[in-house]
Amino acid sequence: MRSDISLPFSIAAAFLLAKVAAECTQFSTNSSTAARYNFYRFYDARNLYNSSKKSAVSESSAQSKTFSTVPWSTGWDARSSFKPAFTAQTLDMQYTPAGVFIRNNTQASQDFSTYISLYTTRLPNGTQQTAALDYAEYNVTHASIRILARVRGASGAVAGFFTYHNDTTESDIEMLTRDPSTQVRYSNQPTEDPQTNEPISGSTFNVSLASQRSTSDWNVHRLDWVQGRSVWYVNDAQAASSEVNVPDTASRITLNLWSNGGNFSGEMGIGDEAWFDVQWIALFFNVTSSPDPQGGGTVCSAEFTPGTSKPPSDQ
Numbered sequence: 397m398r399s400d401i402s403l404p405f406s407i408a409a410a411f412l413l414a415k416v417a418a419e420c421t422q423f424s425t426n427s428s429t430a431a432r433y434n435f436y437r438f439y440d441a442r443n444l445y446n447s448s449k450k451s452a453v454s455e456s457s458a459q460s461k462t463f464s465t466v467p468w469s470t471g472w473d474a475r476s477s478f479k480p481a482f483t484a485q486t487l488d489m490q491y492t493p494a495g496v497f498i499r500n501n502t503q504a505s506q507d508f509s510t511y512i513s514l515y516t517t518r519l520p521n522g523t524q525q526t527a528a529l530d531y532a533e534y535n536v537t538h539a540s541i542r543i544l545a546r547v548r549g550a551s552g553a554v555a556g557f558f559t560y561h562n563d564t565t566e567s568d569i570e571m572l573t574r575d576p577s578t579q580v581r582y583s584n585q586p587t588e589d590p591q592t593n594e595p596i597s598g599s600t601f602n603v604s605l606a607s608q609r610s611t612s613d614w615n616v617h618r619l620d621w622v623q624g625r626s627v628w629y630v631n632d633a634q635a636a637s638s639e640v641n642v643p644d645t646a647s648r649i650t651l652n653l654w655s656n657g658g659n660f661s662g663e664m665g666i667g668d669e670a671w672f673d674v675q676w677i678a679l680f681f682n683v684t685s686s687p688d689p690q691g692g693g694t695v696c697s698a699e700f701t702p703g704t705s706k707p708p709s710d711q
Contacts, residue, residue, distance in 0.1 A: 421693030423680050425540045427634065429620035429627045432695065433540065433680040439471065440676045442508035444498050475528040475652075487657040488523045495527030495653075499673070514653040514672040516553050518664040527672075528652035531679070535646040539681035540698060542618040543651065547571045547611045549670025552662040553655045559621055561647040567626045569617050573670050574662035577610040579603065580617070582628040584641035598640035605630060614675065646684050651677075 423433045474493035481488050495515045501508055514527040539559060547555040551574040558568040563585060570581040583600035609615060609631075618629040627637045653672040657663040664670070680698050 419694065420696035422695045423698045424695050425620065425680060425698045427620075427627075427629075428637070429540070429622045429625065431538065431540070431620070431622050433538075433682055433698070434686040435679070435681050435683065436698070437471070437679045437681075438676065439678075441498070441510060441512040442675050444510040472529045472531055475530055481656065483658075485658070487518070487655070489526045489654060489656055490523050491526050491528050491652075493527075495525055496529065508675055512674045514555075514651070514674075515669065516549075516653045516655055516664075517669045518552075518655070518657075518666050520666055524655050524657070524664070526652065526654040528650060528654070531649040533681070533683060534648045535684040536649060536681045537646055537684055538622050539649065539679065540618065540620045541649055541681075542616060542678040544614055544616050544675040546614050546673050547573060547653075547670070548673070549573055550664055550668035552657070552664035552668065553653060553670035554661045555651075555653050555670075555672040557617060557619070557651045558649070559619070559643060559647040560650050561643060561645045565643045565645050565647065567619060567621050567643055569619055569628060571611045572661065575602075575611075576604075577612055578605045578608070580605065580611060580628075580630060580635070582619075582626075582636045582638075584626050584638055584643070586641060596640060598638055601628075601636040601638070603628075603630075603635045606633065649679065649681075 420436070421434075423436045425431050425433070474496045475491040476493055477491045479489040479491065497513045497515065498510055499513045500510055514529070516524065516526050518524050536559065541557065541559070543557050545555075545557070547553075553573045555571045555573075556568055558566055558570075560566040566585045568581070568583045568585070570583070572579075572581065575581070580603050581600065582603060585599075587596055587600040588594065589596060605611070605615065616629075616631050620627045620629070621643060624642055625637065625639050626642050628635045651672070651674070653670065655661040655664050655670075
């Protein structure tokens with residue numbers, strides 16, 4: 397496995413950050429969750445090692461390349477851990493960095509030649525191979541997180557992009573391959589009363605994409621987590637909003653793809669596969685140690701910086 401496969405990703409991110417940092421000290425978001433953030437990070441996977449080749453590559457040369465975790469030490473960590481089944485009816489899950497790849501785009505496009513892919517499959521031994529990327533900053537207090545992504549593959553997988561403190565303090569964007577392909581789920585945990593197992597009103601939403609779009613299409617998903625409120629957007633349109641169980645504790649940011657054979661994810665057949673594909677991720681956030689972002693400085697709009705809904709090419 398070549399560790400330099402992922403270096404262009406880190407270099408592209410560093411270039412954009414240096415360019416933006418020279419001009420902006422704070423970033424402001426718009427819409428109903430308007431806020432200011434001290435930090436901005438943009439991770440671009442669109443042209444990682446074929447930057448000079450904009451056309452599609454042939455299937456024969458489009459083999460996946462394993463994504464090394466080393467250059468992500470100051471950004472994202474590919475998870476490596478074992479999660480045992482929590483009931484006799486569910487599966488063990490093995491998170492492995494080998495489940496995160498750089499892939500060539502095999503469809504004609506002038507916009508991107510590569511993307512990141514998270515992968516899950518059910519192994520013959522009954523274990524589910526899964527994948528996750530955890531952002532290195534674990535003390536995020538509020539954030540606007542955005543991703544250009546798609547989900548594809550067999551029924552029984554869950555793709556997530558979310559803030560996480562613990563299982564009862566998180567705000568989620570989730571796409572399930574067993575759901576209709578037009579559906580996205582949004583939630584603040586917990587979504588059920590732990591005593592009665594009854595649904596908690598206003599904590600979770602199942603939303604249909606507009607204009608006959610599918611979760612297997614490339615869509616921009618966005619979560620704004622502000623004081624007392626979580627708001628979700630897709631392709632620049634607000635999809636859901638909640639003031640129920642909004643996280644109030646410093647959290648990390650994660651994207652993952654998993655299945656455990658349980659009632660929520662559904663069960664994948666042995667050898668079945670699914671993928672969570674990502675072109676770019678944009679993060680606007682504050683942390684516990686950062687000053688009040690309402691102070692002075694040069695404020696730039698988050699809606700016109702690289703990595704929002706229509707990121708510019710790297711010119």
